[in-house]
Amino acid sequence: MKQNIKKVIEVGINQETDSWLAGKIKLVNIISLANFIFILWMILFDLFINKNHYLSIVLLGISFIMLIPxxxxxxxxxxxxRLVFLSFAYFCICFLAVIFGKEFYFQYYLVPGVGMSLIFFRDEIGNKKWLFTLAGVPLWALLEFWFANYPAFIILDGKYVSAISYFSSFLIFVTAILMFGTFTHESDNQLKNISKMNKKFKQLANIDPLTNLYNRRFVDQQLNYLFDLAKNQNGFLGFVIFDIDFFKKVNDTYGHDAGDKVLQMIAKLADENFRETDLVGRIGGEEFCIVFTNTNKENVLKIVERFRKEIEEQVVQYEEKDIKVTSSFGISYFSNNLNSCEELFKNADTALYEAKRSGRNRIYEYKKDL
Structure with missing residues (x-):
């Protein structure tokens, strides 16, 4: 049932329809259908309680006109x-008001009409939308002038007029609620979509597309923040730089696609081995880093050693060939003697150089005598 209603309301909308346009289409559809249904109810009411059915005849024609949009x-x-909807709406309001008089409050339909003109055409027809908006003012004045000088063309029974006027007022209220409710709902959806897109763009700006790890830009930002935090709160901060041993040889021997598979393997292992609070990033071609907080040196060494062994044991298959790689790691830790995170970075890089100089596939912690 819900799906059927959704299909009826979303007539004219497809996957390529812009979200703002989709909101306007839904708004027209909902108000057109709601007016059609309520007018039919008014007709049924008229048929049961009134001897003459002039109002029903007029309303029947208007109800079908409202389906044209x-x-x-x-x-x-x-x-x-939308042009037809507003044009017909203004015409029908004036027609009903003149024919049946001011007791039915048809002229109050001009209020939601003014709002709809601004919503309907805010993007497409530019300043011309004000023609539809401001049209409501002279039309209202014209109707008030008409009521003051001319009687209704069709006079209906007083008790009947009272009942229908209440029904008409209710219909005006429902129309306004539907209009602003629908527009608010679509505006909220649009804002949510914008928020999601902004988050997505922000994430894309911080993510390395090949490995889905954080990129150098994001690592630098976070490392600066975490360094200041550690300095202010005397907290733990460990920084690891590692790269793939002889990675150029992998690319030269098997090709860059094979090299990409190796990089993706490293990223997958990193995702499996480190905590959500550990920041892992790709900061160069085959160079990666890990930022540790809320732990200690012993745990860092234990985790990194386990990770090193897992890399050593992995086999990357590419075009029926088995590729094995190893990695070298350099570790530095925050201390109050450091003045900036650049020093922390440089110390880890120095330790990595020592690990590679000493034979690769090993871990070195930075020491002042390196």
């Missing part, structure tokens, strides 16, 4: 649909 949306003539 719905049909135009179905034909994907979106701007025409």
């Amino acid at each position: 719905y049909y135009l949306n179905y034909k994907k003539r979106y701007i025409a649909s």
Whole structure:
């Protein structure tokens, strides 16, 4: 049932429809259908309690006119649909008010009409939208002038007029609620979509596309922040730089696609071995880093050693060939003697150089005598 209602409301919308346009299409569809249904209820009410059915005859014609914008949306003539909707709405309001008099409060339909003109055409027809908006003011004045000088063309029974006027007021209220409710809902959806897109773009700006690890830019930002935090709160901060031993040889022997598979293998292992609070990033071609907080040196060494062994044991298959690699690691730790995170970075890089100089596939911690 819910899906069927959704299909009816979303007539004219497809996957390529812009979200703002989709909101306007839905708004026209909902108000057109709601007016059609409520007017039919008014007709049924009129048929049961009134001897003469002049109002029903007029309303029946108007109810079908209100479906024309719905049909135009179905034909994907979106701007025409809204132009017709507002033009017919203004005309029908004036027609009903003049024919049946001010007791029915039909002129109050001009209020939601003014709001709809601004919502409907805020993007497409520029300053012309003000023609539809400001049209409500002279039309209202014209109706008030008409009521003061001319009687209704069709006079209906007083008790009947009272009942229908309440029904008409209710319909005006419902129309306004539907209009602003629908627009607010679509605006909220649009803001949510914008927020999601902003988060996605922000994430893309911080993520290395090949490995899905954080990139150098993001690592530098976070490392600066964590360094200041450690300095202010005397907290733990460990920084590890590692790279793949003889990675150039992998690329030269098997090709860059094979090299990419090796990098992705490293990233997958990192995702499996480190905590969510550990920041892992790719900071160069085959160079990676890990930032540790809320732990100690012994745990860092234990975790990194386990990770080193797992890399050593992995086999990357590429075009029926087995590729094995190893990695070298350099570790530095925060101390109050350091003035900046650049020093922390440089110390880890120095330790990595020592690990590679000493034979590779090993871990070195930075010491002042390196």
